[in-house]
Amino acid sequence: MLQGQCLCGAVRFTVEGPPKWTSYCHCRSCRRHTGAPVSAYAGFESAKVRFTHGEPAYFSSSAGVRRGFCARCGSTLSYEGERWPGEIHMHIGAFDDPSSLAPAGQAFADERLPWLHLT
Ligand SMILES: [Zn+2]
Numbered sequence: 001m002l003q004g005q006c007l008c009g010a011v012r013f014t015v016e017g018p019p020k021w022t023s024y025c026h027c028r029s030c031r032r033h034t035g036a037p038v039s040a041y042a043g044f045e046s047a048k049v050r051f052t053h054g055e056p057a058y059f060s061s062s063a064g065v066r067r068g069f070c071a072r073c074g075s076t077l078s079y080e081g082e083r084w085p086g087e088i089h090m091h092i093g094a095f096d097d098p099s100s101l102a103p104a105g106q107a108f109a110d111e112r113l114p115w116l117h118l119t
Pocket residue numbers: 006007008009010011070071072073074075
């Protein structure tokens with residue numbers, strides 16, 4: 001069981017089992033929401049993710065999409081979209097130990113920043 005939290009600890013979560021997939025996302029919306037040049041996600045079945053302390057606040061960045069974040073400290077936590085029913089995508093950086101969650105894919109690679117080099 002992996003666990004994680006936002007920066008201030010107001011929102012904590014646990015996930016059961018390994019992720020279905022892991023990936024970077026280079027899209028502009030993720031870039032703006034995180035302030036980081038690239039985002040990294042681990043995708044889980046929604047039923048396997050439990051918020052154990054507090055709840056994320058949500059921002060709908062486009063129709064059918066909601067992005068979870070901590071209303072107190074602003075940490076980005078999750079992404080859910082109608083294109084991925086029954087899935088929740090957790091920001092890898094929010095896990096207590098992200099070392100086992102190496103991103104295996106590159107989403108929206110065409111929007112990657114030209115100076116960003118990933119091995
Ligand atoms: Zn917080």
